[in-house]
Amino acid sequence: MAALLEVEDLHVTLETSRGPADAVRGVSFALERGETLGIVGESGCGKSMTALGLIGLLPERARTRGAVRLDGRDLLTMSEGELCGIRGNRIAMIFQEPMTSLNPVHPVGRQIAEPLMLHRGLNRAAAREEALRLLDRVGIPNPAARIDAYPHQMSGGQRQRVMIAIALSCNPDILLADEPTTALDVTIQGQILDLIRDLVDERGMSLILISHALGVIAENTRRMLVMYGGRVVESGPVGEVFGRMAHPYTRGLFAAIPRLGDGRARDRARPLATITGTVPELADMPPGCAFAPRCDLAVDACRLAQPPLLSIGHDHVAACIRTDHTVGVPA
Amino acid sequence: MSDWLARAVRHRSFMIGGILTFVLLALAFVSLFWTPNNPYRLNIRMRLKPPSLDYLLGTDAFGRDVVSQLMVGAQNSIVVGVIAVAIGLSLGVSLGLIGAARRGWLEELIMRFSDFTLAFPAVLSAILLTAIFGPGSLNSIVAIGIYNIPVFARLSRAAGNSIWARDFVTASRACGKGAFRITIEHVLPNIVPIIVVQATIQFAIAILAEAALSYLGLGTQPPTPSWGRMLNEAQTHVFTTPSLAIYPGLAIAFSVLGLNLLGDGLRDLIDPKLARQR
Amino acid sequence: MLSVRDLTRHFTLPREGLTAPPRHVYALNGVSFDLAAGRSLGIVGESGCGKSTLARIVMALDKPTAGRVELLGEDIAGLDARQLRARRRHFQMVFQDPYGSLDPRQQVGRIVGEPLDVLEPTSKAERRQRIAEALASVGLRPTDADKYPHEFSGGQRQRIAIARALITRPSLIVADEPVSALDVSVQAQVLNLLQELQDRFGVAYLFISHDLAVVEYVCDEVAVMYLGRIVEQGPTGRVLSRPYHPYTQALLDAVPRAAADARPRKVLQGNVGSQIKVATGCPFADRCPRVEGRCHDSVPPLRVVEEGHLAACHLA
Numbered sequence A: 001m002a003a004l005l006e007v008e009d010l011h012v013t014l015e016t017s018r019g020p021a022d023a024v025r026g027v028s029f030a031l032e033r034g035e036t037l038g039i040v041g042e043s044g045c046g047k048s049m050t051a052l053g054l055i056g057l058l059p060e061r062a063r064t065r066g067a068v069r070l071d072g073r074d075l076l077t078m079s080e081g082e083l084c085g086i087r088g089n090r091i092a093m094i095f096q097e098p099m100t101s102l103n104p105v106h107p108v109g110r111q112i113a114e115p116l117m118l119h120r121g122l123n124r125a126a127a128r129e130e131a132l133r134l135l136d137r138v139g140i141p142n143p144a145a146r147i148d149a150y151p152h153q154m155s156g157g158q159r160q161r162v163m164i165a166i167a168l169s170c171n172p173d174i175l176l177a178d179e180p181t182t183a184l185d186v187t188i189q190g191q192i193l194d195l196i197r198d199l200v201d202e203r204g205m206s207l208i209l210i211s212h213a214l215g216v217i218a219e220n221t222r223r224m225l226v227m228y229g230g231r232v233v234e235s236g237p238v239g240e241v242f243g244r245m246a247h248p249y250t251r252g253l254f255a256a257i258p259r260l261g262d263g264r265a266r267d268r269a270r271p272l273a274t275i276t277g278t279v280p281e282l283a284d285m286p287p288g289c290a291f292a293p294r295c296d297l298a299v300d301a302c303r304l305a306q307p308p309l310l311s312i313g314h315d316h317v318a319a320c321i322r323t324d325h326t327v328g329v330p331a
Numbered sequence B: 001m002s003d004w005l006a007r008a009v010r011h012r013s014f015m016i017g018g019i020l021t022f023v024l025l026a027l028a029f030v031s032l033f034w035t036p037n038n039p040y041r042l043n044i045r046m047r048l049k050p051p052s053l054d055y056l057l058g059t060d061a062f063g064r065d066v067v068s069q070l071m072v073g074a075q076n077s078i079v080v081g082v083i084a085v086a087i088g089l090s091l092g093v094s095l096g097l098i099g100a101a102r103r104g105w106l107e108e109l110i111m112r113f114s115d116f117t118l119a120f121p122a123v124l125s126a127i128l129l130t131a132i133f134g135p136g137s138l139n140s141i142v143a144i145g146i147y148n149i150p151v152f153a154r155l156s157r158a159a160g161n162s163i164w165a166r167d168f169v170t171a172s173r174a175c176g177k178g179a180f181r182i183t184i185e186h187v188l189p190n191i192v193p194i195i196v197v198q199a200t201i202q203f204a205i206a207i208l209a210e211a212a213l214s215y216l217g218l219g220t221q222p223p224t225p226s227w228g229r230m231l232n233e234a235q236t237h238v239f240t241t242p243s244l245a246i247y248p249g250l251a252i253a254f255s256v257l258g259l260n261l262l263g264d265g266l267r268d269l270i271d272p273k274l275a276r277q278r
Numbered sequence C: 001m002l003s004v005r006d007l008t009r010h011f012t013l014p015r016e017g018l019t020a021p022p023r024h025v026y027a028l029n030g031v032s033f034d035l036a037a038g039r040s041l042g043i044v045g046e047s048g049c050g051k052s053t054l055a056r057i058v059m060a061l062d063k064p065t066a067g068r069v070e071l072l073g074e075d076i077a078g079l080d081a082r083q084l085r086a087r088r089r090h091f092q093m094v095f096q097d098p099y100g101s102l103d104p105r106q107q108v109g110r111i112v113g114e115p116l117d118v119l120e121p122t123s124k125a126e127r128r129q130r131i132a133e134a135l136a137s138v139g140l141r142p143t144d145a146d147k148y149p150h151e152f153s154g155g156q157r158q159r160i161a162i163a164r165a166l167i168t169r170p171s172l173i174v175a176d177e178p179v180s181a182l183d184v185s186v187q188a189q190v191l192n193l194l195q196e197l198q199d200r201f202g203v204a205y206l207f208i209s210h211d212l213a214v215v216e217y218v219c220d221e222v223a224v225m226y227l228g229r230i231v232e233q234g235p236t237g238r239v240l241s242r243p244y245h246p247y248t249q250a251l252l253d254a255v256p257r258a259a260a261d262a263r264p265r266k267v268l269q270g271n272v273g274s275q276i277k278v279a280t281g282c283p284f285a286d287r288c289p290r291v292e293g294r295c296h297d298s299v300p301p302l303r304v305v306e307e308g309h310l311a312a313c314h315l316a
Helices: A047-054 A080-086 A108-119 A124-137 A156-168 A186-203 A214-220 A238-243 A248-256 A300-304 B002-010 B012-033 B066-101 B105-118 B122-133 B137-164 B167-174 B179-215 B227-237 B243-270 B272-277 C051-058 C081-090 C108-119 C124-137 C142-146 C154-166 C184-201 C212-218 C236-241 C246-254 C293-297
Strands: A005-016 A019-031 A036-040 A063-070 A091-094 A174-178 A206-211 A223-228 A231-237 A310-313 A316-318 C002-012 C024-035 C040-044 C066-071 C091-094 C172-176 C204-209 C221-226 C229-235 C303-306 C309-311
Touching: A005 A047, A019 A047, A019 A063, A019 A223, A019 A231, A036 A047, A036 A214, A047 A063, A047 A174, A047 A206, A091 A156, A108 A124, A108 A156, A124 A156, A156 A186, A174 A186, A186 A206, A186 A214, A186 C246, A206 A214, A214 A238, A223 A238, A223 A248, A231 A238, A231 A248, A231 A310, A248 C184, B002 B012, B002 B243, B012 B066, B012 B243, B066 B105, B066 B137, B066 B179, B066 B227, B066 B243, B105 B137, B122 B137, B122 B179, B137 B179, B167 B179, B167 C091, B167 C108, B179 B227, B179 B243, B227 B243, C002 C051, C024 C040, C024 C051, C024 C066, C024 C221, C024 C229, C040 C051, C040 C212, C051 C172, C051 C204, C081 C091, C081 C108, C091 C154, C108 C124, C108 C142, C108 C154, C124 C142, C124 C154, C154 C184, C184 C204, C184 C212, C204 C212, C212 C236, C221 C236, C221 C246, C229 C236, C229 C246, C236 C246
Parallel strands: A036 A206, A036 A223, A091 A174, A174 A206, C040 C204, C040 C221, C091 C172, C172 C204
Antiparallel strands: A005 A019, A005 A063, A223 A231, A231 A316, A310 A316, C002 C024, C002 C066, C221 C229, C229 C309, C303 C309
């Protein structure tokens, strides 16, 4: 059976003041029903643009190339009208900042009820009833009292719960969460991630979770993609990737995070491992491997041509020709 | 900088506005040295003539050349606009910056003063002033200038407040800099773009207000040519020679349009974020 | 070197009506700690715990309602503007957002040299020399002084901000979430830089962060704050490996771990309580998994639970 969502060689080109910039440069992956996929990377790696490209919500002057097939139908060739039927209905989104994603002048109950009336054809009373049930499910205490509250009367965590309720309202097949907890406090972040994980299990939804934090991806998804410079540099099952990190960028990213209680604290002789330099600008991406200028292992071949995705283990691939120096070698 | 120019050339409303404004300025400038005919010379025999080679747009009821009057009228509009905007800009921006720097009762006072002044449109306060001091272009300039003060005061206070909230101002305070130095070194340079944009728009409004006052006979006095008074004088002949009303009308419309487009374009070019917020 | 005693800061909210009594935000409710020269103290807590208010008061950008902030033996909260200005060269600040903390219309040299303008007016040549030194110490080139902030990446901008804080050779740098806006790979560079600068110049850090791992890496001591109070304090290694306060435990447990054997976490329920109410009992009682009757009755004092390790919990 074909996968629920197939992304094939997706390219996104943005129109910037400095000319066209390739934000996403050939991303391919497949998502099975009920699967959870994490996309991890730093700012400008193209992870958010990939997500927006999937659902046709890119900035006005962006162009896409490739194919995004949902149950075999290509979303990229659909009209805006057809896409509207997909967005919110079959693919639902949660964004980073719940304050800006909610309309400040409408009570939250109405914002949950709206897609219910639109996509599921419920009448006003039934939609309100359903909204109450959803608010209760996402863990808003005393939903009957909160349904007429405005977004500004809620805390950041509660607003994100409301966003999740809206996303759930039409029983989507895929939940697309772009940094859903980055703006929240640590303890609230845990609550929201737990809620998302429970809901995904409970409803058999697929999840695409986008984050800059390796930890968030590790704990909440089963498969992961690591993106750098608009490309997937490594992908595979989470355990496999963390167990046998192959791409120097993945390894560098992992080594650069200070970890609690690893005995490194205050040991000045052993500073944190760093990746030298900075993320390249989209407009002047180097030819060949985008990570080569920052990579200790880079050889001439890395700078000449984009390395292909090579198999590292079961379902585990990395776009690096120097993996014989990385896999199994301690950092 | 070249990037800025490239964007400017591609920006349609900026280019159209720029060209219209340039034409306005050029006409006024040329008229300082040369006009096709003497705009002040009355010639009863030549009254209400249709366009000809000597009188490109014809003559008015007193036989004066319309083209020459329009050109000299442009001077008048520009002078009124520049001075009125300068009055509003200097006093308004100062008040606004003081308001932003000294939150509290002083800010309240300045803002309530602004509200009070804004309650009287330029034309109304000009009528008030002329009622007291008599008609004349000086009074109309002062009236329009006073009307501009609160506009700039509110704008620069709001923009200044947002700059005061930024971390680089806090950093500057942590260096022990006082409110005055922070205002001059950080706040003012950062709000200049917004003020420039507003100034072009206020310039357009000043031209419009001057035309309105002159039309009512409260602004520029004869014989100095003025677009507003040309409209007024054309009134009596509007059914026989409608073109006399159309030419100054178009001149006003194109100048105001040009300045507004220029302001919009500048806003987009200086700060794309600002344009999106609108 | 820095000694904070019983620091309290209440903000008055606008009245809701003419007859309504004014309400207060209790941002800080009696915070005390000491920081020795050349050491680092981490302040950890979630939004609304008062850590940013604390930073502003220590930087003398805000006045405390009550309490003392002694820097090098002097209460800076009691100084007038002129006296304060003379002391400001001893403490500087680094902000969270490297985009908002640098004036976009000034060149880097002018930004970095700004503290010198007021605090140590010098000749042009010496000023240029000092700016070049400060830039070099954070790993930037002297020629970068002529560029504008937008020509730099986030990590480099944060280096510029650190250079500005260093130029007066301060004894204390208050760093308010200095790496949380940066990418992971760049964050490590900046953290290493902060360590290196401390070793070289002996500057003390008051390091405010929500990220326990970052605090563990940078700080000798840590203070955990909740609703305007320090609930646990002590040497970083000990507090984070053997926390006494349930809130510290919850914070530690909430950190997602990047590892192959990721396991589900115990998650703290509820939201951070309101800063508007005055707590009669333990401020954490509403969310505490181990709450008892006495927790609602009296505020637990911050007391020694082990040598150098304090916790404010009845159960500790």
